[in-house]
Amino acid sequence: MLKEERLNYIINQINIHNKVLSADLSVQLNVSEDTVRRDLNELTDSGQIIKVHGGAISKSFHYPFSEKEVYKKDAKKEIARKAIELIEDGMVILVGGGTTMIELARMIPESLHCTFFTISPLVALELAENPSLDVNLIAGKLSSNSQTLVGAQVINQLSEIEPDICFLGTNGVSLKNGITDSDWEVVQVKKAMIKSAAETVILSISEKLDSSQKMKVCSLDAITYLITDIDPGGGNLEKYRKKVKLL
Structure with a gap:
């Protein structure tokens, strides 16, 4: 799976389930947890998600009054x-x-x-x-x-x-x-x-x-x-x- 496809998959899973775990993503994407962590860091740096211990959560949890x-x-x-x-x-x-x-x-x-x-x-x-x-x-x-x-x-x-x-x-x-x-x-x-x-x-x-x-x-x-x-x-x-x- 290409990097862009991985990032889109991660965003989709976070949108649906509000939270994802790095270990689960590693299995689902068939990549190492180090690769997942790098992907989560990139998505966090771009402001699309919020990284937490062991995974990431949707921004809507922290910014629920932001309509977008x-x-x-x-x-x-x-x-x-x-x-x-x-x-x-x-x-x-x-x-x-x-x-x-x-x-x-x-x-x-x-x-x-x-x-x-x-x-x-x-x-x-x-x-x-x-x-x-x-x-x-x-x-x-x-x-x-x-x-x-x-x-x-x-x-x-x-x-x-x-x-x-x-x-x-x-x-x-x-x-x-x-x-x-x-x-x-x-x-x-x-x-x-x-x-x-x-x-x-x-x-x-x-x-x-x-x-x-x-x-x-x-x-x-x-x-x-x-x-x-x-x-x-x-x-x-x-x-x-x-x-x-x-x-």
């Missing part, structure tokens, strides 16, 4: 629009982090009066702009990679609430492996969020379908709805219908 940095923004707005349909007045709602959750927070109408809990300071700031919402930011250690709060303190607090519904993003969705991620601490928090909620909704751009990361959050049986940016009656989603409700 958000990958598939229109698709994420469509997902958020569908998710709003599940929210009812008076609900207690738990939300994760990420750019799709920020779009969801921005779209909640002032006619809805709900209580929100979130592990994302960035999502909390967006929710706080809506005067009809009671917003609670769960305290914990801030992960620089995910821009969400993680750790035992977060998990303990999650065990003390019983939200009506939980909205979560994901790095991978597949029939075989379910909902997956690449960050161990994030996985533990997501498990606790799912356990606390009466219903769980996964929000995912369609490009993440049929993809898996190294760490499992839960099986598809553990979630209630899967919301993507494509028609729920489309062929790509039909095989998921027996496991989850589609929007």
Whole structure:
């Protein structure tokens, strides 16, 4: 594979999954980890990604309010629009982090009066702009990679609430492996969020379908709805219908 092809592949994987690991890229691209590190350095120097220990992350994690940095923004707005349909007045709602959750927070109408809990300071700031919402930011250690709060303190607090519904993003969705991620601490928090909620909704751009990361959050049986940016009656989603409700 030519260098330009490698760089394009890396950017595409970061855009889709938000984070990539050097070891995984080495296998996928069939090159040494030294070559991957040089590629990541070049992409970082050109301002296209942010290099972190063991890999790289999307710039949208660090610059979520910069419209030009958000990958598939229109698709994420469509997902958020569908998710709003599940929210009812008076609900207690738990939300994760990420750019799709920020779009969801921005779209909640002032006619809805709900209580929100979130592990994302960035999502909390967006929710706080809506005067009809009671917003609670769960305290914990801030992960620089995910821009969400993680750790035992977060998990303990999650065990003390019983939200009506939980909205979560994901790095991978597949029939075989379910909902997956690449960050161990994030996985533990997501498990606790799912356990606390009466219903769980996964929000995912369609490009993440049929993809898996190294760490499992839960099986598809553990979630209630899967919301993507494509028609729920489309062929790509039909095989998921027996496991989850589609929007």
